[in-house]
Amino acid sequence: MSISNLAQELLITPRTIRYYEEMGLLTPFHHEKMSQRLYGPRERARLTLVLRGKRLGFTLAEIKEMIDLYDIDRTEGLQLERTVAYGEKKLQELEEKIQELILLKGELMDYHQQFTELLKKDEPPTNDNLDNR
Numbered sequence: 263m264s265i266s267n268l269a270q271e272l273l274i275t276p277r278t279i280r281y282y283e284e285m286g287l288l289t290p291f292h293h294e295k296m297s298q299r300l301y302g303p304r305e306r307a308r309l310t311l312v313l314r315g316k317r318l319g320f321t322l323a324e325i326k327e328m329i330d331l332y333d334i335d336r337t338e339g340l341q342l343e344r345t346v347a348y349g350e351k352k353l354q355e356l357e358e359k360i361q362e363l364i365l366l367k368g369e370l371m372d373y374h375q376q377f378t379e380l381l382k383k384d385e386p387p388t389n390d391n392l393d394n395r
Contacts, residue, residue, distance in 0.1 A: 263302070264299070268306060282312055287309075287322065287326055288301075319355075319356075
């Protein structure tokens, strides 16, 4: 599969794929006669994992480490251990962000209430208010 076909299939740009190659996440086959990169099922699977990892908030270094562990230990034990550890870390970070957002929402709601009450107090008279005098 060519870089443009792979990019189109996964809804990303060829530049993104080249960047992941530079980072060592992908190693396509270089076809000498056609002078182009070709991507097989292994590279497509790796790229899918990279995109999933990015969507979940993992860094490229973390993703690379998790993916590369499969090549070191085909039993997937090390890979699963590291993935679980990174996942737990990411869950903790998300929980902290959620708590921060809850506090921020409460603060914003308090300001909203205060400012709304101030507006009601200082409302200039309208035609409806003048008619009721």
